[in-house]
Amino acid sequence: MEHSAGLTTGLVPTMGAFHEGHLQLMRAARIENDRVVVSLFVNPTQFGVGEDFERYPRNLDRDIALAESVGVDVLFAPDTQQIYPRPGCTIHVPVVTERWEGQIRPHHFSGVATVVCKLFHIVCCDVAYFGQKDLQQCIVIRRMIDDLNIPVRFSMQPTVREPDGLAMSSRNAYLTPEDRARAPMLQQLLQSVRKAIKEGNCTPDQLDKWLHSASTKLEIAGFSVDYFECIDLEDAHAVRDISRPCALIVAARIGRTRLIDNLLI
Amino acid sequence: MEHSAGLTTGLVPTMGAFHEGHLQLMRAARIENDRVVVSLFVNPTQFGVGEDFERYPRNLDRDIALAESVGVDVLFAPDTQQIYPRPGCTIHVPVVTERWEGQIRPHHFSGVATVVCKLFHIVCCDVAYFGQKDLQQCIVIRRMIDDLNIPVRFSMQPTVREPDGLAMSSRNAYLTPEDRARAPMLQQLLQSVRKAIKEGNCTPDQLDKWLHSASTKLEIAGFSVDYFECIDLEDAHAVRDISRPCALIVAARIGRTRLIDNLLI
Numbered sequence: 001m002e003h004s005a006g007l008t009t010g011l012v013p014t015m016g017a018f019h020e021g022h023l024q025l026m027r028a029a030r031i032e033n034d035r036v037v038v039s040l041f042v043n044p045t046q047f048g049v050g051e052d053f054e055r056y057p058r059n060l061d062r063d064i065a066l067a068e069s070v071g072v073d074v075l076f077a078p079d080t081q082q083i084y085p086r087p088g089c090t091i092h093v094p095v096v097t098e099r100w101e102g103q104i105r106p107h108h109f110s111g112v113a114t115v116v117c118k119l120f121h122i123v124c125c126d127v128a129y130f131g132q133k134d135l136q137q138c139i140v141i142r143r144m145i146d147d148l149n150i151p152v153r154f155s156m157q158p159t160v161r162e163p164d165g166l167a168m169s170s171r172n173a174y175l176t177p178e179d180r181a182r183a184p185m186l187q188q189l190l191q192s193v194r195k196a197i198k199e200g201n202c203t204p205d206q207l208d209k210w211l212h213s214a215s216t217k218l219e220i221a222g223f224s225v226d227y228f229e230c231i232d233l234e235d236a237h238a239v240r241d242i243s244r245p246c247a248l249i250v251a252a253r254i255g256r257t258r259l260i261d262n263l264l265i
Numbered sequence: 266m267e268h269s270a271g272l273t274t275g276l277v278p279t280m281g282a283f284h285e286g287h288l289q290l291m292r293a294a295r296i297e298n299d300r301v302v303v304s305l306f307v308n309p310t311q312f313g314v315g316e317d318f319e320r321y322p323r324n325l326d327r328d329i330a331l332a333e334s335v336g337v338d339v340l341f342a343p344d345t346q347q348i349y350p351r352p353g354c355t356i357h358v359p360v361v362t363e364r365w366e367g368q369i370r371p372h373h374f375s376g377v378a379t380v381v382c383k384l385f386h387i388v389c390c391d392v393a394y395f396g397q398k399d400l401q402q403c404i405v406i407r408r409m410i411d412d413l414n415i416p417v418r419f420s421m422q423p424t425v426r427e428p429d430g431l432a433m434s435s436r437n438a439y440l441t442p443e444d445r446a447r448a449p450m451l452q453q454l455l456q457s458v459r460k461a462i463k464e465g466n467c468t469p470d471q472l473d474k475w476l477h478s479a480s481t482k483l484e485i486a487g488f489s490v491d492y493f494e495c496i497d498l499e500d501a502h503a504v505r506d507i508s509r510p511c512a513l514i515v516a517a518r519i520g521r522t523r524l525i526d527n528l529l530i
Contacts, residue, residue: 088412089378090357113354114413121414147353148379149386 007034011125011152013116016040016077017057017170018066021160025129026070028157037123038067040077045084046111057170076123083118090114093147096139096236100249101260104226112137113144120152128152133159133167135247135262139236159261161187167261174257182221183259189214189228190248190263197242197265204240214250223252230265272299276390276417278381281305281342282322282435283331286425290394291335293422302388303332305342310349311376322435341388348383355379358412361404361501365514366525369491377402378409385417393417398424398432400512400527404501424526426452432526439522447486448524454479454493455513455528462507462530469505479515488517495530 010029014022022038029036040063047053060077067075090110096102097109120128130138138156145154160168165187166180175183193210200206207230215228229238233245242265249262275294279287287303294301305328312318325342332340355375361367362374385393395403403421410419425433430452431445440448458475465471472495480493494503498510507530514527 087359089359089409091413092355092357094352094354118412118414121416124416144354147383148356149383151386151389 008126009033009035009037009124010127010129011119011123012036012038012072012129013119014038014040015042015056015170016063017059017173018063019160019168019170019172021131021133021168023066023070024160025131025157026067026072028155029127029129030071032155033127035074036072037074037076037125038072039119039123040075041083041115041119043083043111043115044080045090045114046105046108048105048108051105052171052174055174057173076119083115088114091117091144091148093140093144096136096143099236099238100227100229100231101136101251102140104251109137109140113140116141117144117148117150120150125152127155129155129157131159132156132264133169133261135249136236139233165191167259169259171257171259174255176255179254179257182223182254185218185221185223186250186252186259186261187263189217190250190261193248194263194265202242207240207242211248218250218252223254226251226253226258228252233264273391274298274300274302274389275392275394276384276388277301277303277337277394278384279303279305280307280321280435281328282324282438283328284425284433284435284437286396286398286433288331288335289425290396290422291332291337293420294392294394295336297420298392300339301337302339302341302390303337304384304388305340306348306380306384308348308376308380309345310355310379311370311373313370313373316370317436317439320439322438341384348380353379356382356409356413358405358409361401361408364501364503365492365494365496366401366516367405369516374402374405378405381406382409382413382415385415390417392420394420394422396424397421397529398434398526400514401496401501404498430456432524434524436522436524439520441520444519444522447488447519450483450486450488451515451517451524451526452528454482455515455526458513459528459530467507472505472507476513483515483517488519491516491518491523493517498529 010033012025012029042056044053091113092110093113102109142154164184166184193214196210211228215225218225228250230246230248232239239246247262247264251260275298277290277294307321309318356378357375358378367374407419429449431449458479461475476493480490483490493515495511495513497504504511512527512529516525
């Protein structure tokens with residue numbers, strides 16, 4: 001288990017159903033490494049009961065062609081039995097998993113952290129690439145790498161968006177045309193709160209009001225909002241003092257689809 | 266994070282207070298590797314409330330000299346703040362931690378697994394050496410390596426014993442002269458049960474009786490027995506069918522000292 005002095009390996013962990021966001025991660029890995037490995041594994045342990053594990057989009061042939069098109073060296077697509085031959089060790093990441101996605105999806109981040117740790121070891125990668133769209137996931141993985149001293153460099157890449165601003169996501173495929181038309185509101189409201197923060201006098205009370213107002217606008221438009229918050233990038237706690245690195249995050253359901261997005265401040 | 270094609274690194278994780286058992290692990294690592302790293306860290310997270318963390322024997326100068334005497338390249342002796350700068354990730358190892366030491370010392374193996382995983386990553390070792398004396402610990406670490414796909418080879422080395430059969434342990438230093446004189450009974454009774462198994466007609470009922478009888482003899486001699494059992498080497502469950510690889514294990518307290526020992530069948 002040693003960093004090779006010579007060739008470097010970049011890993012892009014994915015659940016498949018590739019879109020431009022995945023391809024950007026692969027391109028970043030391609031530029032920075034000698035070898036690029038993409039893992040494709042719809043990890044059952046990060047889905048809760050009643051979530052979309054069964055209907056999660058799967059299209060291996062298309063994914064293979066897309067990975068090839070951006071110069072990926074290895075597409076690692078194990079089956080569940082290979083990754084979990086028996087009930088195994090789990091990794092618990094404290095603090096940064098307490099709220100937001102971790103609160104709404106109780107075992108989600110333990111499932112994510114465990115499978116990512118396994119993939120790091122299987123692939124023996126030097127760098128791992130994650131998309132900013134799953135911001136709390138990025139915070140969790142970065143924390144796991146630090147806490148367990150994993151010799152892997154973490155690289156967060158910017159969210160890739162549709163022309164109207166909607167963050168690309170495999171789950172966008174679930175949206176009805178009506179819901180798809182309303183989905184860009186998430187990003188629009190994140191932008192408008194950030195604009196208010198930058199231009200206005202951002203007191204804690206004022207920030208509270210802006211967040212609440214954005215959330216209300218989503219509810220009026222037919223979303224069911226799980227959270228619309230401002231969090232610290234280090235510990236993922238809610239903050240009202242924006243002097244440290246922080247981000248606006250939102251999660252909302254529309255129809256049968258749950259969407260998340262975020263914006264760094 | 267890659268196995269080097271050239272030089273190999275062997276790690277011996279320890280809590281210091283070196284005795285001949287530790288030195289044997291270091292010698293094994295020395296023979297098999299280009300570089301030998303010994304970690305010395307009295308890990309607080311594997312001690313329970315009321316256990317002997319505070320009084321655990323510490324003698325760094327003596328340990329440095331002993332490590333040097335067997336050709337260790339690096340003695341890595343971090344302080345607690347370096348290993349745990351904040352509340353961090355923990356690794357839960359299921360099944361094999363449910364009974365025996367794991368039952369009596371509830372968070373012990375999670376503490377062990379977590380710190381060992383960290384040490385593997387910090388040292389970037391290829392092989393790790395553990396003593397058979399802590400047999401359940403060996404089973405737990407081997408399980409963690411398998412489950413998390415850690416690219417480290419696990420090497421279990423035989424228990425080193427005093428001339429009268431007592432397994433060497435840093436905790437033997439706690440024994441009063443009277444208790445020290447009785448301590449070899451653990452190994453003697455393990456041997457006599459194994460002899461009975463090998464020579465007799467080992468039905469489940471018969472094995473039950475032998476284990477119970479050995480335990481009673483220890484109690485009569487003044488020990489307080491936590492367990493005297495026959496376990497499967499794979500899942501650490503109690504077994505009465507000895508056709509698969511298994512071991513006899515014992516844990517007993519005498520005075521203020523808790524002793525463990527085992528014997529492979």
